[in-house]
Amino acid sequence: MGIREIPLFIDGQAVRSESSNWHEVRNPATQQVVARVPFATRDEVDRAVASAKAAFAGWRRVPLVQRMRIMLKFQELIRQNTEQLAGLITEEHGKTLPDAEGEIGRGLEVVEHACSICSLQLGEMAENAAGGVNVYTLHQPLGVGAGITAFNFPVMLPCFMFPLAIAAGNSFVLKPSEQDPSSTMYLVELAHRAGVPDGVLNVVHGGPEVAERLCDHPDIRALSFIGSTRVGSVLHERASAAGKRVQAMMGAKNHCVIMPDANRSQAINQILGSAFGAAGQRCMANSVLVLVGEAQQWLPEIVERARALKVGPGIDRQADLGPLVSRAARERVTGLVDAGVAEGAVLELDGRGIGVEGFPEGNFIGPTLFSGVNAGMRIYREEIFGPVLCVVGVDSLDQAIEFINANPNGNGTAIFTGSGWAARHFESEIDVGQVGINVPIPVPVAFFSFTGSRASKLGDLGPNGKQAIQFWTQTKTVTSRWFEPEHESQGINTTISL
Structure with missing residues (x-):
């Protein structure tokens, strides 16, 4: 062709x-x-x-x-x-x-x-x-x-x-x-x-x-x-x-909170799909994972499950994520990963330099995962728009809410929990336009409006x-008012007053 x-x-x-x-x-x-x-x-x-x-x-x-x-x-x-x-x-x-x-x-x-x-x-x-x-x-x-x-x-x-x-x-x-x-x-x-x-x-x-x-x-x-x-x-x-x-x-910097009482398998599956699907090139991708309390112990499993994701060309229906859209996008994402390492974040999984058989020129970056991320790092401050997940640990739900609300962006956020009280508290206190409860990418159905907020x-x-x-x-x-016509011999009154 x-x-x-x-x-x-x-x-x-x-x-x-x-x-x-x-x-x-x-x-x-x-x-x-x-x-x-x-x-x-x-x-x-x-x-x-x-x-x-x-x-x-x-x-x-x-x-x-x-x-x-x-x-x-x-x-x-x-x-x-x-x-x-x-x-x-x-x-x-x-x-x-x-x-x-x-x-x-x-x-x-x-x-x-x-x-x-x-x-x-x-x-x-x-x-x-x-x-x-x-x-x-x-x-x-x-x-x-x-x-x-x-x-x-x-x-x-x-x-x-x-x-x-x-x-x-x-x-x-x-x-x-x-x-x-x-x-x-x-x-x-x-x-x-x-x-x-x-x-x-x-x-x-x-x-x-x-x-x-x-x-x-x-x-x-x-x-x-x-x-x-x-x-x-x-x-x-x-x-x-x-x-x-x-x-x-x-732009966005979307956070996903996982509580210790969440369905573990479902939560991990959903966050990996949200963070790495479309190679992270979604404005509603959850690019920051906030693990609360004992959920921080899930990190090794999250890393191993991310490592198992398949990278390949989009025409491969077995691939979990394809390439980035351009060489420039790949270079930008790689540069941000380099910055994360330089600033002291722990690179748990490195997708740089991944090779895809038969596609040596592709703009591929594999799933990449940092832990030990703080709010001052570039990988947290900037929208990466690539398959990079930043992991933050906190002790309580209120700390997670405070952390998210301190970010200038307010496009989307999500929480995974088995507690109705925690979900209700989260949706009430979070200052973000679109909230998912056990839903990783809370883009509303079309008969509801897209409601991102703040920056x-x-x-x-x-x-x-x-x-x-x-x-x-x-x-x-x-504002309309109609009068009954008067008798023709008396003429029509054209003056209208309220």
Whole structure:
């Protein structure tokens, strides 16, 4: 198979970019170039926004039932093409095929949720709020929305954005990651095959310049971002200053607490899957394990179970984790492991230098585990975004809560325990947006909102659930009063007073 040339998607058509700046997309298991993606020009970004703006005028008036039917067809097409989508994810991202299929399933949940748009976009009404006065709300589409997504979930993260946005009557411009764009483009193709009209969903590719143009463009009303804290903070400030509604889901340092009364086998299995699945490249991965009291004695078993995990290319369905997305990512993670050793953490399991037979050029790092980690170390302060687990020991649940709450991030956390009291105390006192109880990766189902907090999130409203409908619509409140017509000979009184 030849090298794919990734197009832009503007006004319902695949468009070859006129840009002179193209990025190579490599298979992270082999380093083979599988695609080339353009960094769109400013004019191409403006054309995409103009197409979305023109399409919005008609799309906003399409009946809710018709929009619902398009979403129903879209979810059907995703189901039918899961194998093709998963193959593209694995080829460009590197995650295992089962992991890629799981990602598609989570994205599909959001599309299924968008199929309920007829009830999701209902307003409220108070009859006779005052004498003869009715008050009601309308949830009307904003206009042109934009989305900027990270590389780690090239199907799920776009599904966190455009399905609900366009189901609510908006048009959209999407900028996916340039590191693995093919599965996103296939997803957009399926949306158009489902009946999304030309211009309602557009795609541009690029780096900082394209992202900044989306922030600045006067015709974009709302921007959704998922990515690093560094980039998200800049884009949130820039887009907010331009008068846009913004949601930014950003970095994390997620902790998992294991209590001594937890189901030992289940807890260890779940934390290993959370920490090392997708090679740790999840914003909701639990990268810090907090062992409470006697649970600290479980460390040798945790290390040995991690050592037994299989590293291999994503196409190997027996592999537990695949390669990192790029050479740069591998070098960054390796550098952080080096820093952990230099700062005095105990390297219980070293995944650097691991070899995978038949794939000598792959970006592989095996499961890596540190104990003796403290809050001052780089491996604790920074989001590693690789298969590295930091282990901390404390004497009590309250100490674990205090330790977690002192971290600036608040994306997700979890506790494994057999005690209802401990679970309730944890969920009440922890200052983190998403909490799992005997659940390692507490990403909510799609009809609940994604609710990261503190340094992990900027903006009041998150993706999915009710908050997404609020984010992508403008609430308009109408106060109405109607008078009975007077006798025609007396004329009509046009003065209205409350």
